[in-house]
Amino acid sequence: MDFDEINRRGLVLIGCGRMGGAMLTGWLNSGIAPSSVTVSDPNADPAWAERGVRLNRQPPDNPAVLVLAVKPQMIGDVLSGLPIGPDTLLLSVAAGVTLDRYAMAFPGARIVRAMPNTPAAIGRGITAIIGNAAAGRAALEMAEALLSVVGEVVRLSDEAQMDAVTALSGSGPAYVFHMIEAMTQAGIAQGLPADLALNLARATVAGAGALAMHDDTPPAALREAVTSPGGTTAAGLAQLMDAKAGLVPLMARTVAAAADRSRELGR
Ligand SMILES: NC(=O)C1=CN([C@@H]2O[C@H](COP(=O)(O)OP(=O)(O)OC[C@H]3O[C@@H](n4cnc5c(N)ncnc54)[C@H](OP(=O)(O)O)[C@@H]3O)[C@@H](O)[C@H]2O)C=CC1
Numbered sequence: 001m002d003f004d005e006i007n008r009r010g011l012v013l014i015g016c017g018r019m020g021g022a023m024l025t026g027w028l029n030s031g032i033a034p035s036s037v038t039v040s041d042p043n044a045d046p047a048w049a050e051r052g053v054r055l056n057r058q059p060p061d062n063p064a065v066l067v068l069a070v071k072p073q074m075i076g077d078v079l080s081g082l083p084i085g086p087d088t089l090l091l092s093v094a095a096g097v098t099l100d101r102y103a104m105a106f107p108g109a110r111i112v113r114a115m116p117n118t119p120a121a122i123g124r125g126i127t128a129i130i131g132n133a134a135a136g137r138a139a140l141e142m143a144e145a146l147l148s149v150v151g152e153v154v155r156l157s158d159e160a161q162m163d164a165v166t167a168l169s170g171s172g173p174a175y176v177f178h179m180i181e182a183m184t185q186a187g188i189a190q191g192l193p194a195d196l197a198l199n200l201a202r203a204t205v206a207g208a209g210a211l212a213m214h215d216d217t218p219p220a221a222l223r224e225a226v227t228s229p230g231g232t233t234a235a236g237l238a239q240l241m242d243a244k245a246g247l248v249p250l251m252a253r254t255v256a257a258a259a260d261r262s263r264e265l266g267r
């Protein structure tokens, strides 16, 4: 999809922090004219204005898209002043905030809720989207086109899935980064210098991630290919795959806690 309509009518971005900034980088690199983008964020990096973006200026009346990328706790504060016109697509990336909440503020509006993740900053994100009843095919296609510039996009069939998505792929990069931290510490505890342990842990996670994406080989088969009978990996996995104290129950609790928090943010 080209972005002619957005370049003509404008895109308004409310909140240009980590997520808003990552998406904006992708859009500017993919054919959206900086002069068609109005960013509203009192503390946004002035470098956006140097790139030609309209920073904290009067937004257009009926922009093609308004993207909400402030913290969920701020949504109530920003809703009343949003420049949503009769044909504006409201695209929210805020965790937990439901389509109904926006629809109550903007009856009849076309609304798409999305959950991206921070690898979007290097074009390697994955985003799940779902629209309200008013958002027809064209609105979903526009949302998908906007989010495709920062990675893969998947469509949900039910908004209730969004809390699990948020807990799994939205928050997931943090779990993986913590895995790198934990592997680094474990390497140091086994006698490696800190910088070598970090290098080994980071490259191992990156390489394993790339191998997992390389083809359709199931992760279990990739794991088994590392595991020689009676070898070192089997000894390590006996700990990591312990039914009670291993990663599976720990990850189940981790994702459940994040999903519960997403549901709380929606109330
Ligand atoms: N970070 C992530 O991994 C992901 C985040 N999200 C969602 O994205 C949204 C933004 O998160 P994230 O980018 O991490 O947060 P950030 O705090 O990095 O960005 C939010 C930005 O909004 C600014 N802001 C605060 N109040 C207003 C206001 N009234 N009007 C305009 N801008 C305002 C903030 O300024 P200041 O710093 O001064 O408050 C900040 O620059 C959240 O709703 C989150 O749930 C979704 C998926 C992943």
Ligand SMILES: O=C(O)[C@@H]1CCC=N1
Residues within 6 Å of the ligand: 095, 166, 170, 171
């Ligand atoms: O931590 C959060 O609430 C946001 C949503 C998903 C990732 N970061």
